[in-house]
Amino acid sequence: MRYKYRTLIPIFLTFLVAFELLTYATIATRPTQPFFELFVLGSNGTAADYFPNSTNLAVGENVNWTLGVVNQMGSMQLADIRVKLGNETIISPNDTQATPSPAPLVTEFKHFILANETWTLPFSWHVSNYTSSDGRVMITKLSINNVTYPLQDAPTCQTGVSESCSFKLIFELWTWNTDDADFQFGWWNGQRQIVAWLQIWFGLGTPSGLK
Amino acid sequence: MKNAFRWRTACILVLIISLLYSFQAVSSATSFNSQLNIVIQDVRNAESSGANLKEMQVMVDQLNTVLNLQNQIGSLSDQDVVSKTRLLEQINTDLNSTDAQAKEISTIAAQRTFTDHVLAYTAALVGALVATILYHYCLLFWRKNRVSRTFRMTLAPK
Numbered sequence: 001m002r003y004k005y006r007t008l009i010p011i012f013l014t015f016l017v018a019f020e021l022l023t024y025a026t027i028a029t030r031p032t033q034p035f036f037e038l039f040v041l042g043s044n045g046t047a048a049d050y051f052p053n054s055t056n057l058a059v060g061e062n063v064n065w066t067l068g069v070v071n072q073m074g075s076m077q078l079a080d081i082r083v084k085l086g087n088e089t090i091i092s093p094n095d096t097q098a099t100p101s102p103a104p105l106v107t108e109f110k111h112f113i114l115a116n117e118t119w120t121l122p123f124s125w126h127v128s129n130y131t132s133s134d135g136r137v138m139i140t141k142l143s144i145n146n147v148t149y150p151l152q153d154a155p156t157c158q159t160g161v162s163e164s165c166s167f168k169l170i171f172e173l174w175t176w177n178t179d180d181a182d183f184q185f186g187w188w189n190g191q192r193q194i195v196a197w198l199q200i201w202f203g204l205g206t207p208s209g210l211k
Numbered sequence: 212m213k214n215a216f217r218w219r220t221a222c223i224l225v226l227i228i229s230l231l232y233s234f235q236a237v238s239s240a241t242s243f244n245s246q247l248n249i250v251i252q253d254v255r256n257a258e259s260s261g262a263n264l265k266e267m268q269v270m271v272d273q274l275n276t277v278l279n280l281q282n283q284i285g286s287l288s289d290q291d292v293v294s295k296t297r298l299l300e301q302i303n304t305d306l307n308s309t310d311a312q313a314k315e316i317s318t319i320a321a322q323r324t325f326t327d328h329v330l331a332y333t334a335a336l337v338g339a340l341v342a343t344i345l346y347h348y349c350l351l352f353w354r355k356n357r358v359s360r361t362f363r364m365t366l367a368p369k
Contacts, residue, residue: 008343008346008347011343011346012339012340012343015338015339015342015343015346016335016336016339018339019335019336019338019339019342020332020335020336020339022335023331023332023334023335026331027328027331075255075258075259076251076254076255076258076267076270076271078251078274110278110282111275111278112271112274112275112278113271114264114267114268114271115258115267176248176251178248178251178252178255181244181245181247181248182244
């Protein structure tokens, strides 16, 4: 049987289709689920040792944390971490309704993050001052990263009910929405708004003896 | 009577000035947001066009500088008009520069991506051709050996 070169044409076409498909699969961008990660680490850079001694802080007692955001959105993003001060009665952000906490804003940190990049920033803070009247304690000054923020309409807590007076620092992740040209709480994944937030409780009490 | 009129006029003037000032502050914030929004969109366009990590890093660093400048404005007192104006000018310049850079990178990156894709698909074509030639010679070699193998065959008794 004589070998014919014409038989190579279907072989070549098969190889061509296979190789082009392989190239397309390599080049084409794969659909992935976009998301952010928000984290707070303790003084050792781990998810532990958040407070130097106990969660009950004295005025001026410094606490060192690290805040971080991981951008897995597949594109450059403008992130905004909003720090709020709450108490036991102020509600936390709502995941299902994607609403932020009504707690008063203390400060915010904005940063542009590249795709697949992690942005970390030190968060060193302490309670600078508080007032106490009619059995209610109100933090009036909070120092964050060597900047003192005077707090107006800050939440209060009832003393004498327990050993200490509980407050919480709420960290909310806001991102830039190009459709609204403004920040939005969380981010959109298709038709669904997803939010990321964290809160850490602390007490203001013993050893300063707020009773 | 005259004093009361003067007092009233002064109050109205103060009110108008403070309203104008607050309107200016609001419009300045809105203008900054819309300008920033345009730059962000252009940088993202450059990214989707195929801008590499180094190019993106430069633009993101510039944008973070703008955020730092904006923070500095926030920490200034209302009386520090000169510093505020200087920082606003700097922000405006930086945003315009980043926007122009993003547009330029977007064009270059789009061309680069197109060239890369054409090269990749052409490489696949060349690969298919090389694979066919290899297949052809392998087949020839196998046939040639089949003939010699046939002639070398011996009958072995069981």
